[in-house]
Amino acid sequence: MIHKKRINCDLKSLQKLRSFVSNVLDKEYSGYKKSNLLVLAIDEVCSNLMQHSHRCNVEDTFEVRVIPEKENVTFEIEDDKMPGFDISDYRTPCTEEIVKAKQKNGIGLMLVKKIMDSIQLENKPQGHICRLSKKIKAQP
Amino acid sequence: MIIEIDIKQEEGFKLIKLKGEVDASSSIKLDEALQKIMKESNDHILVDCEQLEYISSPGIGVFNECSQDSLEQNRKLILFKLNDEVFEIFDIAGFTKIIPIATSFDQAKSLLENDS
Numbered sequence: 104m105i106h107k108k109r110i111n112c113d114l115k116s117l118q119k120l121r122s123f124v125s126n127v128l129d130k131e132y133s134g135y136k137k138s139n140l141l142v143l144a145i146d147e148v149c150s151n152l153m154q155h156s157h158r159c160n161v162e163d164t165f166e167v168r169v170i171p172e173k174e175n176v177t178f179e180i181e182d183d184k185m186p187g188f189d190i191s192d193y194r195t196p197c198t199e200e201i202v203k204a205k206q207k208n209g210i211g212l213m214l215v216k217k218i219m220d221s222i223q224l225e226n227k228p229q230g231h232i233c234r235l236s237k238k239i240k241a242q243p
Numbered sequence: 244m245i246i247e248i249d250i251k252q253e254e255g256f257k258l259i260k261l262k263g264e265v266d267a268s269s270s271i272k273l274d275e276a277l278q279k280i281m282k283e284s285n286d287h288i289l290v291d292c293e294q295l296e297y298i299s300s301p302g303i304g305v306f307n308e309c310s311q312d313s314l315e316q317n318r319k320l321i322l323f324k325l326n327d328e329v330f331e332i333f334d335i336a337g338f339t340k341i342i343p344i345a346t347s348f349d350q351a352k353s354l355l356e357n358d359s
Contacts, residue, residue: 114266114267114268117267118245118264121266139297139328140331140332140335143299143332150266150267150299153267154267198336198337198338198341201304202311205307205308205311206304206307208304210300210303211301213300214300214335217335218335
């Protein structure tokens with residue numbers, strides 16, 4: 104079963120987004136101990152999308168899909184706008200660079216890349232789909 | 244409101260208690276609170292994270308900036324009592340080696356005393 108939710112481009116919607124992802128993961132992978140990190144990764148990608156592609160226009164929306172499989176979970180974020188940049192090809196700064204520059208930005212995508220196994224961007228005639236996957240190890 | 248910030252003046256430091264979640268939305272409030280403290284006093288800053296349930300990168304970014312500014316001003320920002328999930332996020336981002344993190348209030352205070 105594919106779980107879907109439409110999200111407004113309002114940073115205040117992030118809490119609802121996290122609840123949605125968390126509830127789906129709890130339901131599909133009961134006992135999986137790293138759900139919090141997957142929730143974080145989706146929060147980071149979506150907040151980035153809201154701020155950089157939509158300038159937090161609360162009337163804009165995009166769809167988040169969670170596609171559970173036995174040993175793999177895929178998240179799809181489908182948006183009718185082109186991405187501000189290609190997250191899959193984006194060189195994230197290292198922690199030392201961020202610290203030295205006292206940056207507030209750049210940490211999010213670094214986290215996403217460390218947490219997820221694969222990140223793909225599919226451009227469409229109108230918009231794009233960001234697809235993130237993670238292998239789920241069976242719980243003992 | 245998903246984050247509550249309680250600030251108390253203690254002997255030589257400000258004690259901040261966080262309750263709730265720091266994300267891209269609520270990190271603005273945290274940033275404003277820390278900037279105000281940095282501007283108005285020279286005190287060290289201890290942050291009680293026992294009731295901090297979640298943090299994402301904008302929150303880490305706010306602490307990073309405040310920590311680096313503090314070092315430049317010969318003061319310290321110390322976080323303490325992070326739950327396992329919040330600590331893990333700091334750890335994955337590589338910030339457990341950058342921002343001082345203590346397990347308890349007493350340990351946080353002793354980190355201040357050891358350096359003064």
